[in-house]
Amino acid sequence: LTAYLLPAKNGEEPTIQFLLEMVDILTNYVKKTFDRSTKVLDFHHPHQLLEGMEGFNLELSDQPESLEQILVDCRDTLKYGVRTGHPRFFNQLSSGLDIIGLAGEWLTSTANTNMFTYEIAPVFVLMEQLTLKKMREMIGWPDGEGDGLFSPGGAISNMYSVMIARYKYFPEVKTKGMSAAPRLVLFTSEHSHYSIKKAGAALGFGSENVILLSTDERGRVIPADLEAKIIDAKQKGYVPLFVNATAGSTVYGAFDPINEIADICEKYNLWLHVDYIKTYIKLCRANSVTWNPHKMMGVPLQCSAILVREKGIMAGCNSMCAGYLFQPDKQYDVTYDTGDKAIQCGRHVDIFKFWLMWKAKGTIGFEQHIDKCLDLSQYLYNKIKNREGYEMVFDGVPQHTNVCFWYIPPSLRGMPDGDERREKLHRVAPKIKAMMMESGTTMVGYQPQGNKVNFFRMVVSNPAATQSDIDFLIDEIERMGNDL
Amino acid sequence: LTAYLLPAKNGEEPTIQFLLEMVDILTNYVKKTFDRSTKVLDFHHPHQLLEGMEGFNLELSDQPESLEQILVDCRDTLKYGVRTGHPRFFNQLSSGLDIIGLAGEWLTSTANTNMFTYEIAPVFVLMEQLTLKKMREMIGWPDGEGDGLFSPGGAISNMYSVMIARYKYFPEVKTKGMSAAPRLVLFTSEHSHYSIKKAGAALGFGSENVILLSTDERGRVIPADLEAKIIDAKQKGYVPLFVNATAGSTVYGAFDPINEIADICEKYNLWLHVDYIKTYIKLCRANSVTWNPHKMMGVPLQCSAILVREKGIMAGCNSMCAGYLFQPDKQYDVTYDTGDKAIQCGRHVDIFKFWLMWKAKGTIGFEQHIDKCLDLSQYLYNKIKNREGYEMVFDGVPQHTNVCFWYIPPSLRGMPDGDERREKLHRVAPKIKAMMMESGTTMVGYQPQGNKVNFFRMVVSNPAATQSDIDFLIDEIERMGNDL
Structure with a gap:
């Protein structure tokens, strides 16, 4: 029973023994995942798993199970799952099982802390800061200056970009709401990820005000179409705010012509966001970038960053100065408390596996x-x-x-x-x-x-x-x- | 070097050896965390850690490090961190290191999958569904019926509640934006968590339209103040939409008088959300509830659920029907693909540790x-x-x-x-x-x-x-x- 594990008295030995048995299950799973004679999955329909598979019962009960049964449950959970690290799993862009990343996640969960303050995550907060700077250097912003944060996935990173663009041009929306701004429109490719539409709906723009751009036969945005739609929106009394360009689209893997789009954004004073699959291109002209190391870089889920060229704007956009977390009278330099830049309060440590x-x-x-x-x-x-x-x-x-x-x-x-x-x-x-x-x-x-x-x-x-x-x-x- | 690990040829042995060395570091950390002769933390200022501590260099480089150095880095990361599981760590509500939860996280990261479809997370998707139902039963909704999702933290869960309330009363905002609705106001305690204000700012209501309610000397919302402020808002031409009640406030641990607040919400037809610390109270009258197992229940970070009484409303509010993920012509019952209910695309598996x-x-x-x-x-x-x-x-x-x-x-x-x-x-x-x-x-x-x-x-x-x-x-x- 759990009652014998730490923090119970004399709990050390049973705890270590239990964890090692778990690790034995996990390392066996890892070995088999890379073995091509293992199946990628052992498919069952929902009703089959819900009815219960010999000894594997998903229902929760009032009474505790034995530790032996817990280990059986863990084996079965893996057995009926999908091996996303299998060499023949090509279903999604986040695939593969990186051993260092895995070890990093094990450490992260053992440290079990929260990114909101330096106070309780000093090392991870600094790792995040240095890594974000390095990423900004790689996309070509001078000296890697700027702002950024790891967020729980690309959709949330894209949502941040829209919020920050709105704050840049219409800061009063933060306090007064969308009624303080004119009717704003956002632009994105008809081939782009659906997260921009979701952000438009969530943030109060309305999904119809996310205007889809036509693409060529390769799935790339046609710059002339962007310009035409900007002009059209303005004529109808809307205010164009934001363009999302995709560098590696979800389906075709297409790269929108970023330089031509940047020219148009400059001409009409729009925010340029780039939703980015790690490659070799420079994105110097972007105002913000979503970069998901959990895709092409093979980092375990979740690992996504929002990068912003203007320093300080994320705090401006999101801070609410909660007294119980972000006390100004701490003994250390509180500019390292990054939590108030986020829309989250608790924030999972996604940086360590990537850093490692x-x-x-x-x-x-x-x-x-x-x-x-x-x-x-x-x-x-x-x-x-x-x-x-x-x-x-x-x-x-x-x-x-x-x-x-x-x-x-x-x-x-x-x-x-x-x-x-x-x-x-x-x-x-x-x-x-x-x-x-x-x-x-x-x-x-x-x-x-x-x-x-x-x-x-x-x-x-x-x-x-x-x-x-x-x-x-x-x-x-x-x-x-x-x-x- | 990483190059010797799986998937490299003959990579099995070095991989297992490396993982076991890592586990040795982690189990030692676990043992010491529960040992009161160990310090809670070994404090250093940001500049000290950034300058580098004997052999621990946070900077990233172009060239790979040796596996030995990686293990040293892991030891140092733990050494300079904070032991949130230490018996004398009382800094935050999420504290403690539950051994079963920890083992669950290790398995979760080994499975490295994504909650967005049943296709690649069949077991976890079903665990989530059953657990959410059980939680809804516990808060008192008939037969545990309703809707819900695990989200990356309480702030995002609270944000969902505001989005869903808005969708319930003004569904056209999803497509047309906030200009399709009258000027809406939200109510929350002056003692409540700052996430409601953040949600108000992000979603386009404006933080000034989040009206703070006065509390008694124990930090509980005064119902008469809520009613007075509703009437005042209506007289000014605003439309009251949503009340957040807190069952266990952040600072005082206060319980707002939920029944009296529910009476007022019924009278004026407002959405009642409850931000909930697990206890024994029933919340039958709430329209939605945020429940964070990573707080009082001791589940490792992150683990937060948004529960909604009305079935189907989350999909209505958030779905955008991405063709590349949610194909209607799959061979299994696609109502188990929950991803389109979320504002996220990729969604980390937060359920398993809690279920276990x-x-x-x-x-x-x-x-x-x-x-x-x-x-x-x-x-x-x-x-x-x-x-x-x-x-x-x-x-x-x-x-x-x-x-x-x-x-x-x-x-x-x-x-x-x-x-x-x-x-x-x-x-x-x-x-x-x-x-x-x-x-x-x-x-x-x-x-x-x-x-x-x-x-x-x-x-x-x-x-x-x-x-x-x-x-x-x-x-x-x-x-x-x-x-x-």
Whole structure:
């Protein structure tokens, strides 16, 4: 029983023994995750898991369980889960299981503290500050000056950018609300992440005032369309405030033409935010940047940063000066208490695993990892671009690791284009995906986009993946799709 | 080097060895944390840590470090941090180090997945659903029906409540923005957490439209003041929308009179949100509740839930239907894909540690823990209420574990009340706190409140704390404060 563990008297030994048994379960899981003879997942429907699988009961009860049962529960939790670190898991951009990052998370949870004050997180607060500065240097802001914070995910980081832009141009909204500002509009690509729309709805702009920009055939924003829509909004009496450009879009991996967009933002005095997948481009002209190390850099979830070029503006935007946390009469330099810059109060320590990975790999290690992923995507692209049974969703070499394609089963290959073929093709990817999950051999994402029916979206970010895993994926798609 | 770890060829052995060395560091840390001969912290100023402590360099570099250095970095990170699980750490409500919760976090980071779809987090998604239902049952909603989500902290949970209330009464704000609604006002206690003001500012209401309610001498909202302010707002042409009641306020631990507030909310058709510290009260009449298991229940940070009585309203409020995540043509029941209810996209798995602790302790285990904390607070209160050199900030037995008091050094005891005494007393708590941190023996919070000068706010939530630790705290305060 829990009662024998620390802080119980003589609790040391049972505690260490329990933790080591847990670690044994976890290290076995880690070993198997990298073993290609292990399945990616052991799929069950919700009702199956809810009914209970031999000895695994999800229901909570009034009475305690034994420690043995707790260990069984942990084994079962892993057994019925999905191995996101498996070399053949390609379902999301956050994939892979970095061992240093994992160790960093174990330490973070052991330290169990809170980023809101230097007082209780001195080392982590400084790590965050130094890491943010380094990131700002890398995107090209002079001397790495500026502001920033780690937040619980890219959607919240994007939300910060909209809030800060609003505060920059209409600071009175903080105290008086949106009625103190004119009708504001935000711009983002029709291919951009849905988080900008969510931010627009949440922050009181309204999702209809998030204006979607047309893209070219590669999914890149057309600058002339941005300018036309700015002019149109102004003519209708709206005030354009903010443009989100994407450097690595979710589906196509497209890079919006940032310099041309920056020119337009300068001309019309708009805030330029860039939602950024780590690569090599400079973003000197952005006013703010969302950078998610939990994507291409392979840092365990959650790890997302909002970076802002103007120093001090985050505190201006968000501070409320809570007396019980941010006492001005502390004995240390209280400018290190960053909590009042955040919309959160308690804030999880997301920095340590990232800092530790950076120490262990160096900047060059991250670059090598990204290069390797780009190479693998290129390999996949070359493999299927002229292969029978495949059609690419857009022409040309992908700009990032995203490779978007249709698999055309033999039964559809001779069929003329038209509604019937489209409807049938639309059902191919979901069927193959369902078979993949049920057999548990691999996972890859699919979706429709605009008027394009369901296609596979391959993304490579998993450091464990090799060319043989790409080959395996293609074999599986063909094996499963052949008779559709 | 990292290069020898998995997924490298023959990486299994070095990986397991590295992880076990890390676990050795962590289990030693755990043992020492519960050992009262260990310091709570080894305080250094920011500039000292930034300059670098023998062998501990926070700067990031281009080149990788050795694995040995990584382990040294981990040891140093813990060495210069704060032991929030130490029996004499009373600084915040989130304190203590629960061994089951810790093991749960280690598993969570090993599974490294994302709550947004059942597809990649089947077990965790179901655990969340069952746990939320159980929580709703406990607060008294019929059959535990309703809606909810775990969010990255109480401030975000409170923000959800405001968004959902706005959506309930003015759903068109989601698409059209705040200009589609009349001028809305929110109400919360002058003693309530600053997160309601932050939410008001962020969501476009404006912080001035968050109206603060007067409290009685115990820090409880005065219902008549709420009603008067509602009437006043209406007369000025504002539309009252939302009342936040606090069940366990941050500083005084006060419980607002929820039933009387609920009567007023019903009368004027306002949304009633309750910001809730786990206790035994029923909250049947609330429309939404924030419940933070990372506070009184001792669950590791972060673990916060927003609970909503009306089913389906969260999706209505927040959904944007991203095609690349929430495909309607999946093979399983996609109502289990909860991601579109959230303002986040990626969402960290906060449920598992809580679920595992619930399994290990049972509901009764949590109740016993809270009883123990209340007993200890009572012990502190009884010890100091008539002791020479102490003044209580408010009269009577605390409603929760908060005990708020001034320590009066001998030099101030004969001094008549007045500005001079107030100014001197204001400096006492910060000075004692600084000495505590520099000697590293214990930590307790302090702050001013309204016209009351700096006082100590003791909160008990740490399961490792005993009466002897309370005695120790008082001895330390007297030892350090005696000559001030």
